[in-house]
Amino acid sequence: MEFFKKGSGELVAFVLVLPILCLIIMFMATLIQVTIARQKLEYATYSICRAAVISDDYPTAMENAKFVAEENNGFNITFYKYDGSGVLGSSDWEKGNYVALKATEKIEPLFPIFFSDTYYSIVVMMIE
Amino acid sequence: MERLKKFFSRGGGSLYSATITLPFLTFILSYIVSLVQVAISLENLNYSVYSICREAVVCQSRSEAEDVIAEKMDEQYGSSFDYFYVFEEIINEDGFAIEHTDDGKWNKGDFVKLEITVFVSTASPFNSEYKSASIVMMVENPA
Numbered sequence: 001m002e003f004f005k006k007g008s009g010e011l012v013a014f015v016l017v018l019p020i021l022c023l024i025i026m027f028m029a030t031l032i033q034v035t036i037a038r039q040k041l042e043y044a045t046y047s048i049c050r051a052a053v054i055s056d057d058y059p060t061a062m063e064n065a066k067f068v069a070e071e072n073n074g075f076n077i078t079f080y081k082y083d084g085s086g087v088l089g090s091s092d093w094e095k096g097n098y099v100a101l102k103a104t105e106k107i108e109p110l111f112p113i114f115f116s117d118t119y120y121s122i123v124v125m126m127i128e
Numbered sequence: 129m130e131r132l133k134k135f136f137s138r139g140g141g142s143l144y145s146a147t148i149t150l151p152f153l154t155f156i157l158s159y160i161v162s163l164v165q166v167a168i169s170l171e172n173l174n175y176s177v178y179s180i181c182r183e184a185v186v187c188q189s190r191s192e193a194e195d196v197i198a199e200k201m202d203e204q205y206g207s208s209f210d211y212f213y214v215f216e217e218i219i220n221e222d223g224f225a226i227e228h229t230d231d232g233k234w235n236k237g238d239f240v241k242l243e244i245t246v247f248v249s250t251a252s253p254f255n256s257e258y259k260s261a262s263i264v265m266m267v268e269n270p271a
Contacts (some may be wrong), residue, residue, distance in 0.1 A: 008140065008141075008145075008213075009141065009145070010142055010145030010146070011145050011148060011149065014145070014149045014152070017150075021156055025159065025160060025163070027181065028163055028164075032163060032164075032166070032167040035167065035171070036167065036170045036171065036174065039171060039174050039175075040261075041173055043174060043175075043178040043263060044263065046178075047178075047181075047263060047264065047265045047266075048238060049268035050265070050266065050268065051265070054166065054268050055237075056267070059262065060237075064237070064266055068264050068265065068266060069258065071264035081258060081269070084144070102138065109242055112189050125251055
């Protein structure tokens with residue numbers, strides 16, 4: 001009994017510190033989750049936009065982009081005009097024009113207090 | 129001798145508690161290191177799956193794409209890693225793309241999915257497992 005008594009102070013301190021250590025680990029895991037999810041979003045945005053810009057016409061492009069977005073992770077996508085004057089329409093779909101694609105995703109990480117948010121990625125490409 | 133015994137007995141309590149808590153601290157430290165290892169591995173995996181699939185979708189035929197994937201996988205992971213991959217065609221049953229994929233040929237407008245799975249060995253046995261990354265792309269070959 002004497003043996004355990006000698007180190008009990010430090011042991012109690014460690015038990016008290018343990019929840020904070022767990023929180024730090026959760027925080028680190030959350031950072032990693034968000035980083036990986038955002039990286040995946042970036043690559044998916046590129047793939048989605050490529051699928052659109054090489055399509056022959058506007059409806060085909062939208063269909064292709066939606067399908068790739070759905071299959072990748074169910075991202076929400078919106079095509080904008082490159083000059084920022086609004087959402088892209090069928091009349092803007094012409095070879096040589098630029099489009100901006102914004103893909104968004106709601107990320108729910110392990111530590112949701114600061115990081116649970118809708119993240120987005122934007123890519124600009126020329127219609128081929 | 130008596131003085132030496134007294135000297136060591138002063139820090140005895142801390143020594144006992146350190147001995148008890150050391151395994152937990154070691155476990156926590158190894159877990160933190162393993163988290164970083166997993167993060168780096170997943171980043172590499174995401175990049176690999178993207179770049180390899182990108183090289184595949186610009187190929188002229190499906191067999192050429194499969195050769196490119198096999199070559200790139202061997203180049204990147206070789207015999208050092210325990211890995212496998214799945215390269216498959218995805219059919220868009222709701223849309224027009226079914227017209228392309230039904231004929232079984234490799235055409236522009238087909239959709240393919242590449243999934244790479246690699247065993248990630250880390251400092252913590254609890255985080256050492258198979259990790260995978262996948263991506264869906266559209267075939268760009270203008271056939």
